[in-house]
Amino acid sequence: MPPSVSNPTPMMQQYLSIKEKYPDTILFYRMGDFYEMFFEDAEVASKALEITLTSRNKNEKASVPMCGVPYRAAQSYIGRLIAGGFKVAVCDQVEDPATAKGLVRREVVRVITPGMVLEDTFLEEKSNNFILSVFRLQDRYALAYLDISTGTFRVTESGSDRAVVEEALRISPREIIFPATSTEAFFGELLRVFPETAVTRMDDREFSHARSRQKLIEHFNTVSLEGFGCEQLKAAVSAAGGLMAYVQETQKQKIEHLDGIETYHLDSFLWLDELSCRNLELLKNLRSGSRQGTLLGILDKTLTPMGGRLIRQWLRYPLVNKEEIEARLDAVEEAVERHTESTGLREHLKSVYDLERLGSKIGMGQCNARDLLSLKQSLQQLPMLAERLSAFSAPLFKGFAHLEALSNLAGLIDDAIREDAPPTINEGGMIKPGFNPQLDQLIQISRDGKGWLLNLEAGEKEKTGIGSLKVRYNRVFGYYIEVPKTHAESVPPHYVRKQTLVNAERYITDELKQFENEVMGAEEKRSAMERDIFNEIRAAVIHLTREIQQAAKTTARIDCLLSFAEIAALGGYCRPILNREGRLHIEEGRHPVVEKTISGERFVPNTICMDQENFQILIITGPNMAGKSTVLRQVALFVLMAQAGSFVPAAKADIALTDRIFTRVGALDNLSAGQSTFMVEMEETANILNNATPDSLVIMDEIGRGTSTFDGLSIAWAVAEYLHDLAGKGVKTLFATHYHELTELARQKPRVRNFNIAVKEWNDEIIFLRKLVEGGTNRSYGIQVARLAGIPEDVIKRSKKILYQIENEGHLSPSPAGEASGQKKAKGAAVQIELFQSLEKSIMERLKSLDVTRMTPLEALNVLDDICKKSRAGSN
Numbered sequence: 001m002p003p004s005v006s007n008p009t010p011m012m013q014q015y016l017s018i019k020e021k022y023p024d025t026i027l028f029y030r031m032g033d034f035y036e037m038f039f040e041d042a043e044v045a046s047k048a049l050e051i052t053l054t055s056r057n058k059n060e061k062a063s064v065p066m067c068g069v070p071y072r073a074a075q076s077y078i079g080r081l082i083a084g085g086f087k088v089a090v091c092d093q094v095e096d097p098a099t100a101k102g103l104v105r106r107e108v109v110r111v112i113t114p115g116m117v118l119e120d121t122f123l124e125e126k127s128n129n130f131i132l133s134v135f136r137l138q139d140r141y142a143l144a145y146l147d148i149s150t151g152t153f154r155v156t157e158s159g160s161d162r163a164v165v166e167e168a169l170r171i172s173p174r175e176i177i178f179p180a181t182s183t184e185a186f187f188g189e190l191l192r193v194f195p196e197t198a199v200t201r202m203d204d205r206e207f208s209h210a211r212s213r214q215k216l217i218e219h220f221n222t223v224s225l226e227g228f229g230c231e232q233l234k235a236a237v238s239a240a241g242g243l244m245a246y247v248q249e250t251q252k253q254k255i256e257h258l259d260g261i262e263t264y265h266l267d268s269f270l271w272l273d274e275l276s277c278r279n280l281e282l283l284k285n286l287r288s289g290s291r292q293g294t295l296l297g298i299l300d301k302t303l304t305p306m307g308g309r310l311i312r313q314w315l316r317y318p319l320v321n322k323e324e325i326e327a328r329l330d331a332v333e334e335a336v337e338r339h340t341e342s343t344g345l346r347e348h349l350k351s352v353y354d355l356e357r358l359g360s361k362i363g364m365g366q367c368n369a370r371d372l373l374s375l376k377q378s379l380q381q382l383p384m385l386a387e388r389l390s391a392f393s394a395p396l397f398k399g400f401a402h403l404e405a406l407s408n409l410a411g412l413i414d415d416a417i418r419e420d421a422p423p424t425i426n427e428g429g430m431i432k433p434g435f436n437p438q439l440d441q442l443i444q445i446s447r448d449g450k451g452w453l454l455n456l457e458a459g460e461k462e463k464t465g466i467g468s469l470k471v472r473y474n475r476v477f478g479y480y481i482e483v484p485k486t487h488a489e490s491v492p493p494h495y496v497r498k499q500t501l502v503n504a505e506r507y508i509t510d511e512l513k514q515f516e517n518e519v520m521g522a523e524e525k526r527s528a529m530e531r532d533i534f535n536e537i538r539a540a541v542i543h544l545t546r547e548i549q550q551a552a553k554t555t556a557r558i559d560c561l562l563s564f565a566e567i568a569a570l571g572g573y574c575r576p577i578l579n580r581e582g583r584l585h586i587e588e589g590r591h592p593v594v595e596k597t598i599s600g601e602r603f604v605p606n607t608i609c610m611d612q613e614n615f616q617i618l619i620i621t622g623p624n625m626a627g628k629s630t631v632l633r634q635v636a637l638f639v640l641m642a643q644a645g646s647f648v649p650a651a652k653a654d655i656a657l658t659d660r661i662f663t664r665v666g667a668l669d670n671l672s673a674g675q676s677t678f679m680v681e682m683e684e685t686a687n688i689l690n691n692a693t694p695d696s697l698v699i700m701d702e703i704g705r706g707t708s709t710f711d712g713l714s715i716a717w718a719v720a721e722y723l724h725d726l727a728g729k730g731v732k733t734l735f736a737t738h739y740h741e742l743t744e745l746a747r748q749k750p751r752v753r754n755f756n757i758a759v760k761e762w763n764d765e766i767i768f769l770r771k772l773v774e775g776g777t778n779r780s781y782g783i784q785v786a787r788l789a790g791i792p793e794d795v796i797k798r799s800k801k802i803l804y805q806i807e808n809e810g811h812l813s814p815s816p817a818g819e820a821s822g823q824k825k826a827k828g829a830a831v832q833i834e835l836f837q838s839l840e841k842s843i844m845e846r847l848k849s850l851d852v853t854r855m856t857p858l859e860a861l862n863v864l865d866d867i868c869k870k871s872r873a874g875s876n
Contacts, residue, residue: 014106036067048084049069094109132176236263257359269319276661305356306559331645345562375548380407396561453479480499584654587653590605610734636699660696743776755775758771
């Protein structure tokens with residue numbers, strides 16, 4: 001008990017006993033028409049919500065800080081707290097104050113956390129809201145995650161802690177839970193990569209395998225977990241059991257719509273780490289973090305919220321199984337060929353609401369009559385969708401089942417619920433006339449009562465001769481007769497005074513009291529009966545939860561396939577051919593995002609050919625702004641799109657099935673972690689070299705720029721060689737660079753080829769042709785690009801003179817306007833440049849003189865070591 005409370009009231013004692021059980025939440029304590037907060041909760045909430053902080057027992061020496069929000073507006077305030085990372089325990093009155101003996105009993109009915117949200121206003125329509133449970137069992141690392149708003153529940157595990165951290169990044173949870181005593185570096189890494197995510201530590205017992213398995217079996221009412229494919233995955237079961245315990249603890253009820261677990265393996269999908277997802281601007285653009293200018297923004301033409309969530313998942317989890325990919329492509333192709341019918345299907349989808357989240361809200365008792373109306377309208381579309389889809393032959397366009405039962409449910413809701421139903425369920429007005437005879441009778445009593453009151457008022461006016469007499473009602477006094485004081489002498493003796501006002505008197509009569517009992521009783525009975533009918537319909541919905549969720553999944557899949565088809569038809573996309581031979585041939589390919597967003601010029605398509613025999617590593621040179629990065633990203637996006645089941649923007653595309661896509665594209669200083677650009681760059685490169693396989697695709701856009709020229713060139717050269725020789729097979733790599741020396745690799749490695757982005761020189765300026773052509777280039781056109789960027793002409797002229805001196809004279813002359821100190825600096829610069837030139841020339845001459853065919857590996861390493869030492873000494 002807080003020391004500031006002396007002689008607490010029974011109400012405060014009740015509050016403190018409840019708060020003690022929920023110390024890490026802000027307790028919303030129901031008092032009449034308000035939720036009140038006290039002590040530290042009040043101080044924190046008043047600041048977060050920008051509401052007035054007041055105090056209770058102001059006259060006492062130690063007052064109690066407090067603040068409150070209206071009961072009817074609580075949802076918006078709770079949403080703001082959840083968005084700020086807080087947890088809210090909702091404590092309601094669980095008995096009627098009118099009938100309670102003594103203090104009204106209160107209980108926490110629900111704990112709302114960032115990962116336990118059902119309300120639409122707090123959720124992104126086309127994104128999942130996951131809570132993630134993490135557990136380690138010996139050498140196995142497991143993840144279980146749930147979106148309670150949709151019923152999505154998945155588990156996976158791996159022997160690699162790094163793979164599980166990357167998977168957690170792909171899941172992008174709003175909240176994370178793990179055992180309280182977990183102190184391993186693995187959990188520390190999770191906290192590092194999710195610095196702003198809400199974290200909850202739970203009792204270790206909740207993660208025990210036996211306890212977790214039993215909890216899951218009881219919830220799903222099964223004899224084992226074999227049907228979910230996770231019986232043998234002990235770490236995953238433990239993670240799922242801990243998550244289930246947390247759900248039950250916070251939601252205080254059985255989660256009816258949670259009817260299964262999806263078990264998956266990480267190697268069932270093309271692996272694309274978080275860095276590559278960001279580099280390729282898959283879901284968020286690099287400038288603002290929005291979805292505008294992303295692949296998702298281009299491909300997502302879905303018309304339902306669940307379709308939007310699924311297409312996001314498809315892009316984040318591309319398939320590797322050829323048969324599954326072909327099944328999606330078959331469906332997309334048929335939809336493209338039958339574009340008119342597809343358009344008709346999409347019109348029906350516009351009338352389908354979020355079946356997944358509607359089913360979840362209804363199942364958990366967080367719905368109103370309007371949610372039932374949305375469910376009805378959605379279910380009514382399913383038979384029409386199924387009928388139109390019957391003309392399609394692709395298997396993925398099938399799957400609607402239990403349509404008769406769902407149609408009957410829609411009919412029940414249509415018969416019962418008024419179209420103008422109010423947003424609350426406690427005040428009546430939800431049920432249609434004619435649905436329930438008893439309810440109709442109660443409504444009639446209420447309706448007749450209004451007429452009776454008008455007749456009573458007219459009759460009393462006539463009897464008493466008081467023309468200003470009124471019959472009225474308020475919640476405090478009920479029904480009454482009001483007479484101005486100027487007519488007090490005309491009031492009949494049987495009027496009983498009820499209340500005295502300044503200018504009037506209020507009375508009650510036996511006749512009016514009897515009417516009040518009948519009408520008020522009818523109103524209360526009507527509201528109670530409407531709630532009962534509403535709950536009966538809700539129970540009918542819950543009974544068909546599994547069928548509704550299956551219909552939602554089928555609708556989402558069809559929505560995604562039709563979205564892919566719509567983009568393909570309008571954008572002139574082609575169906576990719578998939579192969580297992582390592583071929584990657586793209587004819588006249590266009591970047592799917594850039595072609596839609598560039599202005600002022602036409603997008604230039606490019607043809608790219610890669611294979612395992614001759615064109616495995618493409619060294620791409622060319623000036624900045626010419627389009628190297630666009631070509632690189634374009635190839636990666638084609639592979640990802642094809643394996644997600646989408647057509648691609650090209651004339652033809654033959655795509656090798658790929659297990660992983662790696663990208664090394666630029667780097668930002670991570671100064672807060674003490675990492676320089678070069679360190680970040682090297683860590684990213686190390687990740688590629690340690691994890692790429694012959695079936696991977698590597699995109700490298702400049703490496704080695706964060707260090708000296710010789711070091712950078714040496715690293716870039718060695719990395720390219722390593723990727724060429726990887727596992728004796730090599731890996732397909734697109735390698736953009738400004739180190740023109742790398743083009744020499746094509747002479748030494750049989751599967752390296754040189755390409756460049758063509759430019760045209762005209763009157764000392766360059767024109768970007770955006771065309772990828774075979775062959776290397778030995779020019780960077782840096783000065784011309786600088787001019788395009790707006791560098792002053794004086795600087796451009798001086799740069800050209802300096803470049804000429806370095807290239808042709810081997811030294812740098814001082815600036816004509818330089819003073820003595822400036823000349824001294826220029827002289828020093830000339831010495832440095834001459835040293836650089838002579839050192840580079842010496843190394844090149846030595847390399848040219850070597851006969852590598854007669855050298856042993858040890859001799860070659862000794863020569864290379866000697867060159868490196870001289871290089872370092874020269875640069876120092």
